[in-house]
Amino acid sequence: MDFASSERAGAQPKEITSAKIVVAGGFGVGKTTLVGAVSEIEPLTTEAVMTSAGQGIDDASKVPGKGTTTVAMDFGRITMADDLILYLFGTPGQTRFWFMWDELIRGAVGAAVLVDTRRIADAFAPLDYFENRHLPYLVALNCFDGAPRYEPDEVREALAIPPHVPLIMCDARHRESVKQVLVGVVEHAMATLVAEQSGGYPAPVG
Amino acid sequence: MGQPQDPRGNLVRPYAVTRGRTEPRRDIPIEAVLVASQAGLQEARFAGHDKYRIAVLCEAKAQSLAELSALSRLPLGVARVLVADMVADGLLSLHSAAPKTGFTERMDLLERVLGGLRKL
Numbered sequence: 001m002d003f004a005s006s007e008r009a010g011a012q013p014k015e016i017t018s019a020k021i022v023v024a025g026g027f028g029v030g031k032t033t034l035v036g037a038v039s040e041i042e043p044l045t046t047e048a049v050m051t052s053a054g055q056g057i058d059d060a061s062k063v064p065g066k067g068t069t070t071v072a073m074d075f076g077r078i079t080m081a082d083d084l085i086l087y088l089f090g091t092p093g094q095t096r097f098w099f100m101w102d103e104l105i106r107g108a109v110g111a112a113v114l115v116d117t118r119r120i121a122d123a124f125a126p127l128d129y130f131e132n133r134h135l136p137y138l139v140a141l142n143c144f145d146g147a148p149r150y151e152p153d154e155v156r157e158a159l160a161i162p163p164h165v166p167l168i169m170c171d172a173r174h175r176e177s178v179k180q181v182l183v184g185v186v187e188h189a190m191a192t193l194v195a196e197q198s199g200g201y202p203a204p205v206g
Numbered sequence: 207m208g209q210p211q212d213p214r215g216n217l218v219r220p221y222a223v224t225r226g227r228t229e230p231r232r233d234i235p236i237e238a239v240l241v242a243s244q245a246g247l248q249e250a251r252f253a254g255h256d257k258y259r260i261a262v263l264c265e266a267k268a269q270s271l272a273e274l275s276a277l278s279r280l281p282l283g284v285a286r287v288l289v290a291d292m293v294a295d296g297l298l299s300l301h302s303a304a305p306k307t308g309f310t311e312r313m314d315l316l317e318r319v320l321g322g323l324r325k326l
Contacts, residue, residue, distance in 0.1 A: 016268050016301040019319050020237040038326060044276035046236075048283060049220045070281075075272055080322030087237045087270060107235055107305045109319060179326050186320045190313065197309050 020087040021185055022104050024130070025114035026122030027093030030142045032074040034114060034172035035088045038179060039076025043090075047072050048100060071097045073104065088182075091126070101129060110189040111137040112181050114172065115159070117150055123159055131162070136192040138166040140181045220281045223256050228283060230290035236282065239268045239301040240289060246297040256280065257292055264298055 023031045036043045048071045074090040089104050091097075105111065111130060115123040123139075130137045139161055143149065150158075152167050161167060166188050171177045221228055242250065242264035250261035259278050263269050269277070275285035292298040306312045 016239045016241070017315065017318075018237045018239045018270060018302040019315060044273060046272045046275040046282050046285075049281040073272075075276075077270075077273070078322065078326070080319070080325075084318055084322060085239060085268065085270070086319055086322060087272065089236070089272070103236065107237070109316065175326070179323060183320065183323050186316055186323060190316045190320070193309065193312055193316065 014083050016083050016085065018085045018087060020089055020108050021182060022089050022091060022108045022111040023114060024091040024101070024111055024126045026116070026119065026126065029114045029116045029122065030172035031090035031114055034142075034178050034181070035074060035076040035090055037173060037175045038078060038182065039088065040079060041077050043074045043076045045072050045074050071100050073100070098129065105133060105135050108135060110185040111135055112140045112185050113137055115139055115141050115155065117141055117143065117155070120155065120158055127159055127161065136185070136189040138168065138181075138184050138188050140168055140170045142172045143169055220284050223280070224284055224287040227287055230286045231294050232290050234271050234286050234290055234293070234300065235303060236272045237270050238303040239270050240264045240274065240293070240298045241268050241301065242298050250292070250297045253292070253295070253297060257288055257297065260285075260288060260292065261297055268301070
């Protein structure tokens, strides 16, 4: 067989680096909309099926009373260079799937917790999760049309967001706005890394 | 085993395609990228339908484990077992599987990602 005629066969093997940013938040807060606003592909869905035979992420023992459960995660992709791909993963909305969040944040650059200002209380569980995980994260207030508008300081106080966590406004439907959220996540991750380096903090998970 | 919750046939008895194996031969992060060479693709023809389909996807373009799971409509855990087999058998090459741990290494990655985002 002659493979030399294939254009792809001539490509030099090159180590490809992939990075990921996690988009967290309550059910229906606009995570997939945010991912879709910047992704080069239509957001895809991967499903983890937990069966009683499985281990780790497929461990049904963590969801008592069910033999088989499907957890769906939406994600998008931004190819930045021929050797660099950024993936954006939305967390499952249901908070009982925390173990799946653990898999998602492993090795992540950072996270954005998306908050719907009409349903602020939905953000408590995701914020609690990140408060205990040592992954750099910021809070993005998704401003839907007609949503009650609060001052960022009011939201920070209502949700008890620590002072070191950035809080920004965004519109998850708009590419430019989402781009700023992601830039914010990476800048915050860099600042956190520098602070750890100089302050001797423990290394983050992943 | 409980009753399958999902009506789609390919999620019923999800681990049938791995012959019941649920443990991958190596851990593969969800965002790790897989590539198939032409030679790997040719060999994968004899590795069964699911593995061949994965190889075809990875020969056209580098794909993450998450994409392979989504595009081939296999649950993540099943895709991970198949992909780990294919890496062990030399059908796919695995990229970006090791976490970046050093300060310089991590900062370089963050700077590259930041640059890529600003160019969007």
